[in-house]
Structure formats: C-alpha cells, structure tokens
Amino acid sequence: MDKTDLPLTAMHWGTYRAESDGKTLRALHPFEEDVDPSNIGQGFFGVLDGPTRVTAPMVRKGWLEDPDGRNRDRRGSDAFVAVSWDEVEGLIADELTRVRRDFGNEAIYAGSYGWASAGRFHHAQGHLRRFLNLNGGFTRSVNTYSLAAGEVICEHVIGGFWVAAADTTDWQSIVEHTELFVAFGGLPLRNGQISQGGTGRHRQREAMLNARANGVEFVSISPLRDDAIDALSAQWIAPRPSSDVAMILALCHCLLDEGLHDADFLARYTVGFERFADYLTGKTDGVAKTAAWAAAICEVEASAIVDLARRMHRQRTMISASWSLTRQDHGEQPFWATITLAAMLGQIGLPGGGFGLGYSAVNSMGLENRSLAHAAMPQGTNPVETYIPVARISDMLENPGAEYAYNGRTLTYPDTRMIWWAGGNPFHHHQDLNRLRQAWTAPDTVIVNDWCWTATARHADIVLPCTNPLERRDVSMGGRDPYIVAMEAVSAPPPLARDDYEIFRGLARRMGQEEAFTEGRDAEAWQRHLYALSCQRAAGEGVTLPDYDTLRERRWHKVEAPAEPNVMFQRFRADPEAHPIPTRSGKIEIWSAEIAGFGYDDCPGHVTWMEPYEWLGDAAADELHLISNQPHTKLHSQLDQGPVSQGAKRGGLERVRLNPADAAARDISEGDAVELFNARGACLARVVLDDALRRGVVQMATGAWFKPSPERPELCLNGNPNVLTADRGTSKLAQGPTAHTCLVRIRKTAQR
CATH class of the missing domain: 2.40.40.20 (Barwin-like endoglucanases)
Known part of the structure; x- marks a missing residue:
C-alpha cells in the first residue's frame, strides 16, 4: 500500500496518514515529511469509543433537582443524566438569559483556555466567544499558563513576547554562525514535540544535531541533566531551582567588572543600564552581585560562573531561556535577566547571536519559515471590558468584588455566576487543584464542551458532547509552521456528538440568532471562506498558496522558507531610529520607568534577585x-x-x-x-x-x-x-x- 495516498489528519503534535474507511480508524502513519514523528497520536486508539467518551448531552442530577441552590457542593461526585439536544438547548438558553438579566454579562466567565484543535476553523474557543458576543459578551482571561510572566515583562522590555517569537533567530542561523549555545532551563525535546495550530515536520532534534555537527558547543543550565539530549555533549550546570536570576546577575557582574560588556551597544540600543549597573555593583543596596555571591545562592562554583561569562564574551553566543522559568515566584525576572545579559554581550541582531525565548518550547520556535497571518473565525466584539489574568480563576471565584493589581492597573473581580469552558481543562492547567475544586462550587452553572470525561467535564453541570479532530474536516494552518494540511474526517463520532460550530449554531437558533452566527455558511463554506482570506493575506506577503480545491486534491502544501536565515532584531541593530522596537523608548529597556512607576515591591524597575516564597x-x-x-x-x-x-x-x-x-x-x-x-x-x-x-x-x-x-x-x-x-x-x-x-x-x- 502506498501510504501517501491515504488521507491526512493534523494535530498539535504531528501530522499523520490515516488508514480508515471514513468511519473506523485502523492506523495512523507518520507524515512522510516528518523526520522525527511523535507517538502521541497513537493515544487515540481505544478511546474514540471507549468508556471515557461523552456520547450524549449530559446534565448533573443535583443541578436539575435544585433550581435554587443547584447542589453545587456535589460537583465532581454527582451522577449525570442524559437528555436530548432540544432539552439541553432549552436549559442553556433559559440559564443564559437569567444570568444576563439578573447579574449582567460580566457574570459569565468564558475561560476556554487550552489547546483545542489544530484545525483553523474547528477551534472551540473561537466559536464559544462568537456565540457569547452575540449575547452581550463575557469576562475573559489574558495571557497563558505557559509563560504569563514572560508575556507581560516582554511588553515593557522588548515590546511584546509574541513580537519576539515571530522574529526569533532561526535554527539555520544558529547552525551556521553560533559558537556557544547557553540554555537556561535546557532544551527539552518533549516540549518541542508540539506546536499550536499543527506540526508538519519536527525540527528541534534535527536542528540541534545539525548545530552540534557544525561545532556549536552547548551548555544546559537545569536541575535535570536530560533537559538536553546526550548527543549534544552539553556541559551540565545544575543550580538550585529558582536561582537562575542570581546566576545571570553574576554573569552580568563579571562582564561589567572585567570590562567585557559592550558599552557601545548598551548606549545605542538600550535604556537604563546605569541604574542596573548600580544594582549589580551593590551601589544601591550594598550587595555586589558577584560570582561568589551567586554561588552561595545557586550552589554552583563561582569559578564555573566566571568561566562561562568569559566564554560567552569570546564566542558568538545564543542565550535561550525556557518558558518554564517564568512559571515560578517572580517569574518575570528570568526573561528580563536573559535579555539584559544578551544586551551586555552586544550580540543582539547578529547572525547566531543574541537571545531566544524558548527554543524547543514548541516546535515552531526557530523554524525557518515565514510567519503568515492566516484568517481565523471572526469572534465579533465583546462589549464587556472585564478580564482576569489567566491563572487567577480561584481568586476570582473566592473574592467577587475584590480589587487586585495587574500590570499597572487596579482591577476588580466579577461576581461569576456562569462558567463556560470549550476546548481546555482547567483541572489540569491550574495550580492547587484542591483549592480550585472548592472555589468551583461558587458559580450557579458550569457548562463544558468536551468529547471525553476529563476532570473539568466531571466538575460541570452541563456537558455537551463534541467531536475531536479525527472526526471532522478542517485545514491546519499554524502560521509559523510551513505545512498547510487538508484534514479529513477519518473516524465517525457517536451519533449524538456535534462539532462545536453545530453546538453553538443550535443554541443560536434557539435564541433567534442563527443567521447572525452562521452568516449563511455551513462548516465547509466557512473553511473555504477563511482559506480564501488566508490566500489573500499570504499574497500580500509575496507567498502564493494553492486554491482550496487544489489543496484538498493535493492534501498538503509547504510554504517555502525565505532565502536568508532570520535574525532577531537585525533591522533594529542596523538602524534603531528607522526600525525601533515597540517599547515606550523604542529601545531595549534594561530599566523600565513605567514598571518603576507602578511601585510594586515584588517587581522593581530592573532585574532583581528576590528570594522565592518556597525554595x-x-x-x-x-x-x-x-x-x-x-x-x-x-x-x-x-x-x-x-x-x-x-x-x-x-x-x-x-x-x-x-x-x-x-x-x-x-x-x-x-x-x-x-x-x-x-x-x-x-x-x-x-x-x-x-x-x-x-x-x-x-x-x-x-x-x-x-x-x-x-x-x-x-x-x-x-x-x-x-x-x-x-x-x-x-x-x-x-x-x-x-x-x-x-x-x-x-x-x-x-x-x-
């Protein structure tokens, strides 16, 4: 059998050729373009129709029995009863109307954080938000569990994390020009298996091996030796967890103390170095951030820190900071410290030099490809201005009306009466799940769209059975990933399962909004429409994509990489006046006047070592x-x-x-x-x-x-x-x- 004749399906962890009669999935074979395929997709076997499958609309028994109190303390342990789609649509329409009337739309929290589908159209979060925006809006979340602290600090220091991510120096530049690759948090390939919007070819392992073969030396700084693969022969430095910032400060101090910093680069491309230097030398607090000082904190030999600083000065050095470093107390500091250290070396904007925030965090980081702004399902306008940082769910549920600080603002937690989750699992992502479980009893109603009985589904009041990516047609367009894949339905869902678009279409019909929700298009028509818009946008970037029918016939298309490797901030380095970065100053902010102005005791105006609450x-x-x-x-x-x-x-x-x-x-x-x-x-x-x-x-x-x-x-x-x-x-x-x-x-x- 020629496997290249088989239909394709795409997921965040890879693209597969599917053996199927359209109803029953028999086998998944790696995509022929993938040099390092992931095995995760094989996890679908045995569960598509297994005991964890949600096969009908389900309503929690205690919620039905007590229209006033809802028996909310029974969430997570209560039995569910199956109902018809007509009945569940009526229950949801009535409850949504009640909450909006009695408490306002900010009482509806549509978190829906998570990795739903690699398909461009069947993205559960987008359909939920489109539906709720037609009904007056909702409270939303901002930032990600992956690197919220990194996202916010980068707004101030380099103009935004995703700005930098799209401009990340690509692997080919590293292979050809880097001499020393220093990875704070390592380069774990388990993370690089996946990428938002789909993965065509796993590049991370291949790129690392190419770099090593070309003479690049690796240093992995992590409590785990296997955060770098053995083939890299990486030097392993294992500081205490949560002490990376102290180590980076000592590297900066060594550069400054020995005159190895690039004063010209700092003067032309950054602001605030003098204030930071006063902190480094102890002028402001009486504590010089020397290698000996850091050694006592990190439990890394002072001589190893000094040697590394000198090597980084002598060689073309790429510094990587993993996203995991942001998920700790004072998680804003590691990214800021990494950028500051790279600025002191003066190699930002040079081929193979500077910094990258998360090589191997996802497969798309460092890919040699264009970042194309593919069209997504329009969500409309949310009239509700209320939002919370993504990781503050329990705080919101426990403290309605309480004020809190976030990024220079004073915000207020809403009185949440309804939670609606479609595409994600907060009982995985969130911390202190026992606290969350107790806080989760606060809302009147929790609705979850899911295809299997996750912990979040079991802690819901209403569960709507949806399809999964194997069961629907779509187009995978990851933006940064060069592969565009025409996904086919290769497995039949349970008879009562619906894709999220049809779920919300039915609810919109019940509430008299079907035409506004669908704009007269079914799922296939929407996919054609969004793909046509994507082709137009790509053409504006000088990239020609095949039309929809041709893509379906060929099944996949690869966007060719640019002729020259990408180097982060190369244009900024060439002319910072003509090509400023999007910070308040137009430069890299080693000291941020804006952050200093917030007056936060836990995030001063420059990189600072602060002891964690547990370590x-x-x-x-x-x-x-x-x-x-x-x-x-x-x-x-x-x-x-x-x-x-x-x-x-x-x-x-x-x-x-x-x-x-x-x-x-x-x-x-x-x-x-x-x-x-x-x-x-x-x-x-x-x-x-x-x-x-x-x-x-x-x-x-x-x-x-x-x-x-x-x-x-x-x-x-x-x-x-x-x-x-x-x-x-x-x-x-x-x-x-x-x-x-x-x-x-x-x-x-x-x-x-």
Missing part, C-alpha cells in the same frame, strides 16, 4: 523541590486515558523521578509506591531512581487526570502534581502561575 534555600531537611514539567506521552492532559500515556505509567501510577541519594535517605527504592505531599494536597506515584536529577529535586510530569480519593479528598489517586503546587501570582505585574515554586515531602505508601 531549597529555606527548606526543611526532608523537603524536596518539585519540578512538574511537561509530559512526553501527551499534550498537557490530552489523551491521558489513551494507550501511549497509560503505557508509560508503572503499575497504573505516574512515574516520579528521584535522585538515588535522596531516595536512600528516605528508605525508598526503585518501583516503590509513594505519596508526595505538602500542606496543599497529596498525590500517588511510583519511584524511578535517576542520577540525571540534581540532589534535592524530584520530577513528576503534569497531565494525569485529576481524581480525588473519596476517603481523602486532598489526595489525587491518578498522580496530578498540581494538587501540590501553590496558586499564587508571580508578582503584581503579571499575576502568572508559579507551579515551579513548590516544596514537597515524599513517603512510601501501601496504597495501590
């Missing part, structure tokens, strides 16, 4: 630092119920990695069932001993479906580490998540 520098003897990083068997929590994720567990438990010396001190052995715990909660896992972890660190991937024990509600039986992480904002500036600031204890257990 090994102030831990009890039996406490360990938990690294809850991304899984390699799934995307976040997607397909945790499938055979790929389940097959990687040990005895039905998530793996937790522990340094052998830390295990011996606790009388723990390979394969033991253990309980990780702290004051916030507990979860079960099975031990894997591994000396690739720094002592004092324990590592456990996120993504297990949250399942509280009936006997001990604080204990997650499935091993979700977010029952342990603290739900506190990074600072008043960004209010981002701080999952990586977490201390735990560990003990053997006979359970399971």
Whole structure:
C-alpha cells in the first residue's frame, strides 16, 4: 500500500496518514515529511469509543433537582443524566438569559483556555466567544499558563513576547554562525514535540544535531541533566531551582567588572543600564552581585560562573531561556535577566547571536519559515471590558468584588455566576487543584464542551458532547509552521456528538440568532471562506498558496522558507531610529520607568534577585523541590486515558523521578509506591531512581487526570502534581502561575 495516498489528519503534535474507511480508524502513519514523528497520536486508539467518551448531552442530577441552590457542593461526585439536544438547548438558553438579566454579562466567565484543535476553523474557543458576543459578551482571561510572566515583562522590555517569537533567530542561523549555545532551563525535546495550530515536520532534534555537527558547543543550565539530549555533549550546570536570576546577575557582574560588556551597544540600543549597573555593583543596596555571591545562592562554583561569562564574551553566543522559568515566584525576572545579559554581550541582531525565548518550547520556535497571518473565525466584539489574568480563576471565584493589581492597573473581580469552558481543562492547567475544586462550587452553572470525561467535564453541570479532530474536516494552518494540511474526517463520532460550530449554531437558533452566527455558511463554506482570506493575506506577503480545491486534491502544501536565515532584531541593530522596537523608548529597556512607576515591591524597575516564597534555600531537611514539567506521552492532559500515556505509567501510577541519594535517605527504592505531599494536597506515584536529577529535586510530569480519593479528598489517586503546587501570582505585574515554586515531602505508601 502506498501510504501517501491515504488521507491526512493534523494535530498539535504531528501530522499523520490515516488508514480508515471514513468511519473506523485502523492506523495512523507518520507524515512522510516528518523526520522525527511523535507517538502521541497513537493515544487515540481505544478511546474514540471507549468508556471515557461523552456520547450524549449530559446534565448533573443535583443541578436539575435544585433550581435554587443547584447542589453545587456535589460537583465532581454527582451522577449525570442524559437528555436530548432540544432539552439541553432549552436549559442553556433559559440559564443564559437569567444570568444576563439578573447579574449582567460580566457574570459569565468564558475561560476556554487550552489547546483545542489544530484545525483553523474547528477551534472551540473561537466559536464559544462568537456565540457569547452575540449575547452581550463575557469576562475573559489574558495571557497563558505557559509563560504569563514572560508575556507581560516582554511588553515593557522588548515590546511584546509574541513580537519576539515571530522574529526569533532561526535554527539555520544558529547552525551556521553560533559558537556557544547557553540554555537556561535546557532544551527539552518533549516540549518541542508540539506546536499550536499543527506540526508538519519536527525540527528541534534535527536542528540541534545539525548545530552540534557544525561545532556549536552547548551548555544546559537545569536541575535535570536530560533537559538536553546526550548527543549534544552539553556541559551540565545544575543550580538550585529558582536561582537562575542570581546566576545571570553574576554573569552580568563579571562582564561589567572585567570590562567585557559592550558599552557601545548598551548606549545605542538600550535604556537604563546605569541604574542596573548600580544594582549589580551593590551601589544601591550594598550587595555586589558577584560570582561568589551567586554561588552561595545557586550552589554552583563561582569559578564555573566566571568561566562561562568569559566564554560567552569570546564566542558568538545564543542565550535561550525556557518558558518554564517564568512559571515560578517572580517569574518575570528570568526573561528580563536573559535579555539584559544578551544586551551586555552586544550580540543582539547578529547572525547566531543574541537571545531566544524558548527554543524547543514548541516546535515552531526557530523554524525557518515565514510567519503568515492566516484568517481565523471572526469572534465579533465583546462589549464587556472585564478580564482576569489567566491563572487567577480561584481568586476570582473566592473574592467577587475584590480589587487586585495587574500590570499597572487596579482591577476588580466579577461576581461569576456562569462558567463556560470549550476546548481546555482547567483541572489540569491550574495550580492547587484542591483549592480550585472548592472555589468551583461558587458559580450557579458550569457548562463544558468536551468529547471525553476529563476532570473539568466531571466538575460541570452541563456537558455537551463534541467531536475531536479525527472526526471532522478542517485545514491546519499554524502560521509559523510551513505545512498547510487538508484534514479529513477519518473516524465517525457517536451519533449524538456535534462539532462545536453545530453546538453553538443550535443554541443560536434557539435564541433567534442563527443567521447572525452562521452568516449563511455551513462548516465547509466557512473553511473555504477563511482559506480564501488566508490566500489573500499570504499574497500580500509575496507567498502564493494553492486554491482550496487544489489543496484538498493535493492534501498538503509547504510554504517555502525565505532565502536568508532570520535574525532577531537585525533591522533594529542596523538602524534603531528607522526600525525601533515597540517599547515606550523604542529601545531595549534594561530599566523600565513605567514598571518603576507602578511601585510594586515584588517587581522593581530592573532585574532583581528576590528570594522565592518556597525554595531549597529555606527548606526543611526532608523537603524536596518539585519540578512538574511537561509530559512526553501527551499534550498537557490530552489523551491521558489513551494507550501511549497509560503505557508509560508503572503499575497504573505516574512515574516520579528521584535522585538515588535522596531516595536512600528516605528508605525508598526503585518501583516503590509513594505519596508526595505538602500542606496543599497529596498525590500517588511510583519511584524511578535517576542520577540525571540534581540532589534535592524530584520530577513528576503534569497531565494525569485529576481524581480525588473519596476517603481523602486532598489526595489525587491518578498522580496530578498540581494538587501540590501553590496558586499564587508571580508578582503584581503579571499575576502568572508559579507551579515551579513548590516544596514537597515524599513517603512510601501501601496504597495501590
């Protein structure tokens, strides 16, 4: 069989050729263009029609029985009853009308944060927002769980994270010109498996190996040695978690102290270096940020820090900071510190030099391709101005009417009466899930669109059965990814499941808004329309795309890369007056007058070392630092119920990695069932001993479906580490998540 004749389907973690009769999926084969395909897609087998599938509209029994109180404390443990689409549409229309009438539209929170579909049209969040905007709007969220603190700090320092992401120096420039690649947070390939909007060819491993073959030297700075693949022969530096900023400050101090900084670059392209230099030297606080000072914080030899600073000065150096570094207390500081260090080296805008924020965070970072602004489903205008930072859900639900600080503003939490989630799983992404579960009892009604019984669906009042990407036609257009894929339906959904467009079309019909919602188009017509708009936009960028019918016939198209490698801020370096970056000053802001003006004690006007609220520098003897990083068997929590994720567990438990010396001190052995715990909660896992972890660190991937024990509600039986992480904002500036600031204890257990 010629597999290139098979239809294609695309997902965030890869593109596959599907063996199918259009109803039953028999096999998924890697796309022939992909040199390093991911196995995650195989996780669909056994679950498309398995026991976790939502097969009909479902309403929680307690919600139906008590129209006033709704038995809200039974969310997560209550039974559901199946109803018809006509009945559920009536229930939702009545409840939506009631909430809008009695409390206003800001009482509706449409979070819907998450990775829904790689298809351009079937994006659940977009359809939900379009529907709600037709009905007066909703409270929204801003920023991402991935790097909220990084997004906000970059607004002030370089004009925006996504501005920089689209301009990231590409891998070919690194292969050809970089001599030294220094990765704070490492280069974990498990993260680089995925990319928003679809992945055609996995580039990260190939690019790293090409760079190494061309003589690039790598330094991986992470508590985990395997955050860089062995083939890179990377120097491993393992500081205490949460101490990267202190180490970067010491690198900056060495450059300044030895006259190795680029004073001309700093004078022409940055603002505020003098104020930062006074902090570095201790003029402002009496503490010089020397290598010896940092060594005591990081537990890294001072000589290693000095040697690295000198190497970075001598060689063409690319500095990478992982997104994970932003997910800790004061998570704004690592990106700011990275940019400041790169500015002092003076290589920003040079081929192979400067900085990148998240190489291998997703596959699209560093891809040699054009960033095309493909058309998306129009959402209309949201009349409601209220919003919250994405990670402040529990705060919002617990404190209606309370004021809080965010990015120079004073905002007020709304009185939330309805939550509607379509495409995502807050009971995965959020921190301190036991707190969230209690806060989740506050709203009158929770509605969830999903195709399987995730923890969020189980904590809903109304669950609407939707299709998944294998069950619908679409077009995958990732923007940064060069592959455009005509996706085909290769599996039949349950008879009562609907795609999100049809779900909201039915609700719009019930509320007399079908024509406004559809504009007279069905799903196929919308896909043709959006693709035609995308072709027009691409043509404006000098890129010709095949028409819709030709794409469907050929099944995929690759946008050719530019003739020359991309270098971040190259035009800015050539002429900063003609090509300023979009900051208030038009330059890189090493010191930000705007941030200083906010007067925040937890985010001053320049990079500053501030001790985290939990860390090994102030831990009890039996406490360990938990690294809850991304899984390699799934995307976040997607397909945790499938055979790929389940097959990687040990005895039905998530793996937790522990340094052998830390295990011996606790009388723990390979394969033991253990309980990780702290004051916030507990979860079960099975031990894997591994000396690739720094002592004092324990590592456990996120993504297990949250399942509280009936006997001990604080204990997650499935091993979700977010029952342990603290739900506190990074600072008043960004209010981002701080999952990586977490201390735990560990003990053997006979359970399971």
